Amino acid sequence: MHLISVDPRALKENPDKTRRSKSSPQADAVLLASIRAVGIVQPPVIAAERDGGNGFVINAGHRRVAQAIAADLPEIFVLVDDATDDGGAMRSAVENIAREPLNPVDQWRAIERLVALGWTEESVAAALALSVRQIRRLRLLANVFPAMLEHMARGDMPSEQQLRTIAATGHDEQAEVWKKYKPKKQEHASWWEIARALTKTRMLAKDASFGDDLAQAYGIVWQEDLFAPADEDSRYTTDIEAFLGAQQEWLSNNLPKRGAIIEVNDWGQPKLPAKASQIYSKPGKGDNTGWYISPRDGSVQSVAYRLPDAKTAPAPGEASEAADETVTTKARPDVTQKGLDMIGDLRTAALHEGLARAPIEDDMLIALLILAFAGGNVTIASGSSDNPYGHADCRKHAARLIDREGKLSFDRDTLQQVARSVLIDVMSCRRNRSDSGITARIAGEVIGADQFLTNTATEEFLSCLSRSALEVAADASGVAGRIKVKDTRTALVEHFAEGRFVHPAALIAPSVDEVAGWAARYTASTSEAEAEVEEDEASRGRETEADALEEEIDFRDAAE
Secondary structure (H helix, E strand, O other), X not given: OEEEEEOXXXXXXXXXXXXXXXXXXXXXXXXXXXXXXHOOOOOOEEEEOOXXXXXXXXXXXXXXXXXXXXXXXXXXXXXEOOOOOOOOHHHHHHHHHOOOOOOHHHHXXXXXXHHHOOOOHHHHXXXXXXXXXXXXXXXXXXXXXXXXXXXXXXXXXXXXHHHHHHHOOOHHHHHHHHHHHOOOOOOOOOHHHHHHHHOOOOEEHHHOOOOHHHHHHOOOOOEEOOOOOOOOOOEEEOOHHHHHHHHHHHHHHOOOOOEEEOOXXXXXXXXXXXXXEEXXXXXXXXXXXXXXXXXXXXXXXXXXXXXXXXXXXXXXXXXXXXXXXXXXXXXXXXXXXXXXXXXXXXXXXXXXXXXXXXXXXXXXXXXXXXHHHOOOXXXXXXXXXXXXXXXXXXXXXXXXXXXXXXXXXXOHHHHHHHHHHHHHHHOOOOOOOOOOOHHHHHHHHHOOHHXXXXXOOOHHHHOOOOHHHHHHHHHHOOOOOOOOHHHXXXXXXXXXXXXXXXXXXXXXXXXXXXXXXXXXHHHHHHHHHHHHXXXXXXXXXXXXXXHHHHHHHHHHHHHO
């Protein structure tokens, strides 16, 4: 075997090549970008034509040759294979079957090596046909605990948000949490539990009023959020006490005239002085301003309020004069409460009409759906919070779709991430008030969630089965039944110690009858509602016709 340089257009396809099916456009685009950036790393293997021709046929590397032609390379290096009895069939099979793609951890190591050699994230992304966001996501693995990283190398990766949460903590904390939630062999890690255990409240630098001097005095070390928009300050700290202390000291040193520091209640709302009334318009000269620190994000906030006038006792001779004075009445607002209610009804009618008839693109429809879940009239109990009966707050997800100008953004990558986050917070299959019902199981079947079910061959789960159900499960798994129930359970656990067993009752997909019954129930209610509307319209039409006929008769009687 020797190396030569040839024009890729002169090479002929092997009619007996192993890969007959077409590769995906995405895979071809990745290979083309790689060839344009660094050339062909592994030369294709060719051999002389067997029918006595002077040309060469490709034994291995058809895609590389095709993308080299697409990249307009005048020549490429190839390996000329010695003649074989099988025409290169075995080499072609090994070339396509024995290859394994890099796992995410190995991809990260390769990227770190390129960065160390002077490659920028942008250039690496262009060479590998990946987005800069994907490159930065992989680089978060540098902050992951080694044992956790070793598990991720097997292909069990957390979501982007979970990885960000894990990477933002120290190795000591990760090690402690990993010890508690480390999965058994051949099982997937419960990344959402790991991320929840490592979740820390962040205080953003953009909400800090203090400068670098106070930050240093309180020992605040800013960290960068690699996934934040490039045009905003993405620094943050998890040292909540230091952040709030620096904010409090800055506020004390920069309190304006007629300003006072006020406390907040348990809900984070400012506590005004007794009998003070809050002012929502521009404060006047005699009004006061209260300053406080929001416990939610640590930002310095202000509220204007007005104290009541001090009452003085009238002199003995002035009592009658005071009684004769006209009492000033409160000015009427521009729009009354009833008017505001009418405005709300009008807006709602227009909104519903637009949602039903206006043209809406797919991306906009997804964004609007996310926005709808963030409404003040929506309460979702899915168990996604620390409290298993807590309410999921979708506003934090919807806020990620608002750009700097206060407009709804339709960036596809962000939209997909936010949509997934909303679905995770909303949908639940638990058997309590957080259950989403059959809709969550239908969704789980669509996305193939059964593949993520963990091994149910555990003592805890199998003890929930009846004797007959346990024996059926053992027989289906090829495990011989035992005289004692506990021995059968032990045998099943041992049989699947290195494997995975999912009891049929745990499968997510609902039965056809369940889905049909659920759909029929709500279809019937919709049809009944439509029938009632049609009946009302018909009734109003009959009444209108009767009224018209009665008016015509009255008119004829008057004419006669």
